[in-house]
Amino acid sequence: MSQETAAPQGSDVLGAFAAQARVQGQKAAAEAWQLMTFLVAGTRFAVRVxxxxxxxxxPRVAAVPGTPPWLLGVANHRGEIVPVVDLARLLGLPGARAETSPFVLIALCDTVPTGIGCSIDALLDIVTVPADALQPPIPTLQGPLARFAQGTVHLGADLVTLLHLGRLADVGAEA
Amino acid sequence: MQSLELLVFEAGGTRFATPLSDLARVVASAQAPPAGALDLGLLAGGQQASGEACLVVARWPDATVRIDRVNQVVRVSSGHLHQLPGYIREHCRLPFIWGLAELETEAIIVVDLPRLCADGLAAQQASGEGDRQPQRGP
Structure with a gap:
């Protein structure tokens, strides 16, 4: 083994880590995110693919008595029982008609193995944006939507809210 | 694979099922339900049963539950019975909702009848109606 390829020793290790971190940081800045955009109650939202x-x-959703109104019920998806939420209602969007939502978006959640289904009206597109294109959520955003807003991103003429649907698992019964 | 016979019925506008093994008997009656009968429609947050009474009598505890009507008896394999997912359980305020039975075209809420009766009787006693219990069906 040549001396040039030998593992760094002592303070060299820290230097090597620092250099690696810088490289990773530069890579992260140049990283691109794939976002899926969709419509809920007439509003365009995005989530990370x-x-x-x-x-x-x-699918057919069975309502479960004694649950909050935003919880539509449970559905059988490929043999798994998946909870389904009325996303429009949960986000406090006006004009929600979850019963007619034709699609379910099943979001991954750390604590819910099957994921959580969200009623959506339409799947619009999948776009790739640079990670640094993501802006913080609009400061004036209030209500339930603020809880799920991970940021905002300009997509064409739209300012789209990026949702963090993994937070669905943290919603309390009081929502 | 094990299987279970379920009674499928309606109460308060919702379809429910419960294992036949938890039932002492089912009574379709034009008479008024006995005093102290529990009303599943009300307990589940739906509408109170009206018109002719249909009653299911639990094997244990000794209680009568009023429902709207009986639909069918089905045999379901254990693979088509699911406990309520944890996420739903966290948000469901009704402990007697046990889970779901997958039938051909729909999922039906399975109630834990002994738990329903025990909780219902306890609630009646707490509200001062307990002196009318226990009651057996007609």
Whole structure:
């Protein structure tokens, strides 16, 4: 083994880590995110593609008595019982008609193995944006939507809110 | 694979199912339900049963539950029975909702009848109606 390829020793290790971190930081800045955009109650939203398990036609949903109104019920997706939420209602969007939502977007959640289904009206597109194009959520954003807003991103003429649907698992019954 | 026979019925506008093994009997009656009968429609947050009474009598505890009507008896394999997912359980305020049974075209809420009756009787006693319990069906 040549001396040039030998592992760094002592303070060299820290230097090597620092250099590696800088390189990773530069890579991160240049990274691109794939976003899926969709319509809920007439509003366009986005989620990271890697946070989505699947988008599928809305299966038959069985309502469960004694649950909050935003919880539509449960659906059988490929043999798994998946909870389904009325995303429009949960986000406090006006004009929500979850019963007619034709699609379910099943979001990945750390604590819910099957993921959580969200009713959506339409799947619009999948776009790739540089990670640094993501802006913080609009400061004036209030209400339930603020809880799920991970940021905003300009997509064409739209200012689209990026949702962090993994936070669905943290929603309390009081929502 | 094990299987279970379920009674499928309606109460308060919702379809429910419960294992036949939890039932002492089912009574379709034009008479008024006995005093102290529990009303599943009300307990589940739906509408109170009206018109002719249909009653299911639990094997244990000794209680009668009023429902709207009986639909069918089905045999379901254990692979088509699911406990309520944890996420739903966290948000469901009704402990007697056990889970779901997958039928051909729909999922039906399975109720834990002994738990329903025990909780219902306890609630009646707490509200001062307990002196009318226990009651057996007609």
């Amino acid at each position: 890697d946070a989505v398990r699947i988008v599928a036609p809305m």
